[in-house]
Amino acid sequence: MENCHFKPDMHVFICVNERCSGDMPSCAPTITREMVKDVKLWVRSKGWTNSIYVTKASCLGFCNPKGGVLCIWPQGRFVKGITSVKDIKKVIMEEVET
């Protein structure tokens, strides 16, 4: 076992959970794995690969019918109602600029 110590400035967890039943809303299919991949490529194109991590996540606990949910850590910011890659980029840019 080996420890890897690396601390990015920001870790973005994006829920792509999709429920089979319609009892509760889920982030997918509004937010897809392909959309997360697009965000990762965008982060790479900005040269932020070592400072911003982007990871697909399962349910983050803020399921809602208006869109997807993401969390930015360690800032502790949860955002719901995400409906596009543009929305995700906007949230990341807000954090980068603060």
Ligand code: FES
């Ligand atoms: S399904 Fe995405 S936050 Fe619950």
